[in-house]
Amino acid sequence: MDFDRELRNHQMADGDLELSICPKCNAQFAKKELADRQHVCPNCGYHYRIGAYDRLRIILDADSFEELDETLHSTDPLDFPGYREKLNQMRKKTGLDDAVVMAVGTIKNIPVVVVVLDSRFSMGSMGVVVGEKITRAVEYADEQKLPLLIFSASGGARMQEGIFSLMQMAKTSSALARFSGHRGFFISILTDPTMGGVTASFASLGDIILAEPGALIGFAGARVIEQTIGQSLPEGFQRAEYLEEHGFIDAIVPRPQLRDTLAQLLLLHQPKQEAVYDSNEG
Amino acid sequence: MTRTKDNQYIALARAMDRLSVTDYIQALFTDFFEQHGDRLCREDPSILGGIARFHGMPVTVIGTRKGKNLRERIRFNFGMPNPEGYRKARRLMKQAEKFQRPIITFIDTPGAYPGIEAEARGQGEAIAKNMMKMSQLKVPIITVITGEGNSGGALGLAVADWVVMLSHSVFSVLSPEGFASILWKDASRSTEACELMKLTANDLYEAGVIDGIIEEPAGGAQANPEQMYALLDQALAYYLEELSQKPINDLLEERYEKFRKIGFALE
Ligand SMILES: [Zn+2]
Numbered sequence: 324m325d326f327d328r329e330l331r332n333h334q335m336a337d338g339d340l341e342l343s344i345c346p347k348c349n350a351q352f353a354k355k356e357l358a359d360r361q362h363v364c365p366n367c368g369y370h371y372r373i374g375a376y377d378r379l380r381i382i383l384d385a386d387s388f389e390e391l392d393e394t395l396h397s398t399d400p401l402d403f404p405g406y407r408e409k410l411n412q413m414r415k416k417t418g419l420d421d422a423v424v425m426a427v428g429t430i431k432n433i434p435v436v437v438v439v440l441d442s443r444f445s446m447g448s449m450g451v452v453v454g455e456k457i458t459r460a461v462e463y464a465d466e467q468k469l470p471l472l473i474f475s476a477s478g479g480a481r482m483q484e485g486i487f488s489l490m491q492m493a494k495t496s497s498a499l500a501r502f503s504g505h506r507g508f509f510i511s512i513l514t515d516p517t518m519g520g521v522t523a524s525f526a527s528l529g530d531i532i533l534a535e536p537g538a539l540i541g542f543a544g545a546r547v548i549e550q551t552i553g554q555s556l557p558e559g560f561q562r563a564e565y566l567e568e569h570g571f572i573d574a575i576v577p578r579p580q581l582r583d584t585l586a587q588l589l590l591l592h593q594p595k596q597e598a599v600y601d602s603n604e605g
Numbered sequence: 606m607t608r609t610k611d612n613q614y615i616a617l618a619r620a621m622d623r624l625s626v627t628d629y630i631q632a633l634f635t636d637f638f639e640q641h642g643d644r645l646c647r648e649d650p651s652i653l654g655g656i657a658r659f660h661g662m663p664v665t666v667i668g669t670r671k672g673k674n675l676r677e678r679i680r681f682n683f684g685m686p687n688p689e690g691y692r693k694a695r696r697l698m699k700q701a702e703k704f705q706r707p708i709i710t711f712i713d714t715p716g717a718y719p720g721i722e723a724e725a726r727g728q729g730e731a732i733a734k735n736m737m738k739m740s741q742l743k744v745p746i747i748t749v750i751t752g753e754g755n756s757g758g759a760l761g762l763a764v765a766d767w768v769v770m771l772s773h774s775v776f777s778v779l780s781p782e783g784f785a786s787i788l789w790k791d792a793s794r795s796t797e798a799c800e801l802m803k804l805t806a807n808d809l810y811e812a813g814v815i816d817g818i819i820e821e822p823a824g825g826a827q828a829n830p831e832q833m834y835a836l837l838d839q840a841l842a843y844y845l846e847e848l849s850q851k852p853i854n855d856l857l858e859e860r861y862e863k864f865r866k867i868g869f870a871l872e
Contacts, residue, residue: 395870400812401803451868458865480756480778482788485802486814487868489778492757493764494864496733497740501861504741520778522729523717523757528737542729542757543719547783551719561724569725 345369347537361578370535370578372515374417375424375439378474382582383437388428392459395452396420397484406483409445417443421452422477425460427469431586433593435472436464442476442516449521450481454491457525461498461507470508470589475526479519479544492524499528508592510585513540513563513572531588532572533581534563540572611799615781617773617825618713618752624826624833626653626668626711629751632834633841634659634666640697642689646726649690651682651718652762654697656706660842665701667694667762668711671752684753685718688731691761695735698742707745707845710762715780717758732761739764740864745848745856747841750774750806750815751826755783766860767844769817770806771833773825776815777804814867817844 342351348367362371422444438460440447464471480488511529515538541561566572576584634657641648654667671684701708748765754776781795806818822829
């Protein structure tokens with residue numbers, strides 16, 4: 324893996340001894356302390372958005388992960404004015420080539436394929452690179468008969484990639500249909516935020532769907548809905564708890580318990596024998 | 606020049622008298638039996654669906670509809686489906702597979718409805734499940750984009766073996782107004798958005814996103830409906846025949862590969 328990138332990312336995420344103010348309860352903590360607590364506010368439990376490598380560090384066994392296809396990057400398919408410059412800025416800022424990291428690693432010694440979207444890069448929006456990496460991850464998990472975890476953190480479609488962004492929804496969903504037909508096990512973890520075309524494709528297609536507390540999850544954005552219906556939205560609308568109440572996620576799991584929950588689910592799904600399975604759900 | 610042209614497409618595609626799925630069913634199909642409801646929650650009139658015959662062969666027809674006057678537009682929610690519409694469509698498509706009927710979908714929608722109940726009942730989940738299911742259905746699927754095909758609300762009915770656009774229709778990630786509003790916080794820049802988005806049939810065919818274009822009569826489909834019906838009838842008959850002759854595994858493999866290769870990333 325690219326250690327420079329890893330280092331930059333680490334510095335970015337942990338900061339120094341700077342203070343961080345919790346956006347929910349306004350309590351102040353040293354960034355270092357927050358990082359030690361997996362970026363969960365010690366006072367109110369607010370789950371900060373975290374970068375892809377921080378996520379992998381929290382979830383996977385130490386030193387177990389290897390990143391795949393890490394240099395995959397956008398062709399700017401619409402030749403969109405200013406997009407290349409914007410991509411370059413975000414690359415510099417985050418050390419990532421796009422809004423997604425794909426890796427293989429282990430959780431309590433169980434091998435998994437993991438994809439993590441990173442909201443620091445263009446709000447985790449799905450363009451061709453995100454769609455392509457997710458599809459490759461699904462196909463790789465299918466070939467290797469490994470379980471697949473996808474951590475979503477995305478505002479939705481990457482506008483600057485237009486129709487090519489939209490079509491990633493069909494591509495990723497088709498790949499997951501095949502994977503599911505081959506008995507592949509997919510856990511979708513929804514983190515803050517999971518919106519638009521990401522919600523309307525792979526993120527909603529997990530065998531198990533988990534969410535972090537308080538995560539914003541939905542299809543249409545709040546502003547668009549308010550403009551359309553001409554009224555303000557109810558308290559807690561489109562939060563993980565709302566989704567659970569309405570039957571769209573299996574469980575809300577606080578970040579400190581996530582690794583244990585994933586290990587438990589992976590163990591419960593360890594394959595017993597090969598058998599023909601006809602996928603006819605949904 | 607391109608600017609005015611692309612904008613004219615939008616105007617034609619959105620015209621109140623644009624031919625709708627109802628017109629096409631009446632003109633091209635016989636014995637239409639409309640099926641209502643998703644069997645879970647309710648009936649969504651934004652999506653019309655049922656069984657009919659095309660050249661004598663039973664098929665399942667599904668389409669989004671906007672309505673042609675204000676009263677209809679309100680009743681059909683301006684062509685913006687709720688999750689129940691997508692779930693009804695999925696129910697009908699699964700039934701089509703069971704009875705080995707090809708599926709034809711007609712798309713004309715500003716997008717899936719952005720509403721409180723739509724979110725509460727899982728708009729995203731409904732669209733995702735449709736795409737997942739369509740990618741595996743063991744019958745030929747044809748999608749005709751007849752007006753506007755915007756966002757996941759259109760794609761949720763368009764994972765097909767042959768995706769064709771009428772020459773003045775548009776297909777895009779979002780309406781140009783929504784696009785401009787998200788990108789520049791200014792919906793009034795929609796003309797500029799049109800120009801950049803590559804949403805016309807020609808652009809999309811060149812980009813490999815769609816499989817064909819049906820040339821509309823001068824002035825658009827609505828200017829000469831009889832001619833439009835004849836052209837569409839001919840095209841549907843040809844492609845249904847071709848798709849129906851393919852072994853099902855080849856059909857599924859080609860469907861997968863088609864969507865798999867849309868969008869290219871540099872290593
Ligand atoms: Zn707090």
